[in-house]
Amino acid sequence: MSHFKSLTLEWSEDRLKMIDQRKLPTAEEYVECRNHEEVYVAIREMIVRGAPAIGATAAFGYLLGAKEVLDASDEVLLDHMTTVKKRLSESRPTAVNLFWALDRMENALNSNWGLERKKLIESLERAALSIAKEDIEINKSLGRNGATVVRDGDGILTHCNAGALATVDYGTALGVMRAAVEQGKRIKIFADETRPYLQGARLTAWELIKSGIDVTLICDNMAGWVMKKGFIDLVLVGADRIAANGDAANKIGTYSVAILAQRHGIPFYIAAPLSTVDLTTASGEEIPIEERSHREITHIGNQQIAPEGVRCLNPAFDVTPSSLITGIITEKGIARPPYDVSLRGMFE
Numbered sequence: 001m002s003h004f005k006s007l008t009l010e011w012s013e014d015r016l017k018m019i020d021q022r023k024l025p026t027a028e029e030y031v032e033c034r035n036h037e038e039v040y041v042a043i044r045e046m047i048v049r050g051a052p053a054i055g056a057t058a059a060f061g062y063l064l065g066a067k068e069v070l071d072a073s074d075e076v077l078l079d080h081m082t083t084v085k086k087r088l089s090e091s092r093p094t095a096v097n098l099f100w101a102l103d104r105m106e107n108a109l110n111s112n113w114g115l116e117r118k119k120l121i122e123s124l125e126r127a128a129l130s131i132a133k134e135d136i137e138i139n140k141s142l143g144r145n146g147a148t149v150v151r152d153g154d155g156i157l158t159h160c161n162a163g164a165l166a167t168v169d170y171g172t173a174l175g176v177m178r179a180a181v182e183q184g185k186r187i188k189i190f191a192d193e194t195r196p197y198l199q200g201a202r203l204t205a206w207e208l209i210k211s212g213i214d215v216t217l218i219c220d221n222m223a224g225w226v227m228k229k230g231f232i233d234l235v236l237v238g239a240d241r242i243a244a245n246g247d248a249a250n251k252i253g254t255y256s257v258a259i260l261a262q263r264h265g266i267p268f269y270i271a272a273p274l275s276t277v278d279l280t281t282a283s284g285e286e287i288p289i290e291e292r293s294h295r296e297i298t299h300i301g302n303q304q305i306a307p308e309g310v311r312c313l314n315p316a317f318d319v320t321p322s323s324l325i326t327g328i329i330t331e332k333g334i335a336r337p338p339y340d341v342s343l344r345g346m347f348e
């Protein structure tokens, strides 16, 4: 049986280990999942988060689900796998990579059906490992493609965390930055803190410092002023789901950044693998937006910062219309408007 390890995930035989992203940057702790229910909880509780990382995690969750009924009859196994897929797909609604990875695992089950049980499980393990390993290669390719729009000396604004932690490794938007740095370009990254969950402050700042990439942390409400002062030449963010017309769902606050970029004449790029593109979703209107606990707004950690009982609204994502997007950087190249044509072409 194979062993796989990246910054975000480690797979060995009967368990999936992941860095606990809730605890970063003050503690580097790990959580182990030994069954599909623990994987469901890890995704829902954001121990692991970020669209491609959620997809790969769910794939291993599916594999763990199959191992739970190793000796059961064919009927019981099939029933169980339907339940496992449904449960994992209920963990978070917006990132389409979750559904993409589960479909891929289900296809692996169907196409290897008939093999003796041990061989069937091995084929599922190979499928999950392929998803994880491919993700890293895809990020490196999209990183190289994206680096062509980064110039030496650029100031780059990013939002949330589209880094190694949001993927299996290397990152999407941060993958573009890594590739630019690998090419010898000197860049300065400005990371929005990303209220309310603070992925920018906690994860992006941690990751970039760890990688020796120049980073300055700003509060979300400083982005406009920082652009006005001329510090930003480019905006690079990730995505959780991209509709067929190029509308892109990403962490709440991305839409505001895109409007600010347009006002200041700054190019705004999305960096995401094609597994984030959902051609079955016609436009951003159809993308389900997760509403998360209001405690994320009323508290920072255990510290209450708002009056008891105040009404809150906490959509975890917003949708940036394609009209505000300069280009969508993928492993197949950079899609440009009209996106319904350019994105579709990348699947041919």
Ligand SMILES: CSC[C@@H](O)[C@@H](O)C(=O)COP(=O)(O)O
Binding pocket: 049, 050, 051, 052, 159, 160, 161, 162, 163, 166, 167, 172, 199, 237, 238, 239, 240, 250, 251, 252, 316
């Ligand atoms: C590369 S994953 C998508 C990202 O761009 C990221 O910004 C994001 O929105 C992740 O959301 P999260 O709620 O942390 O899972």
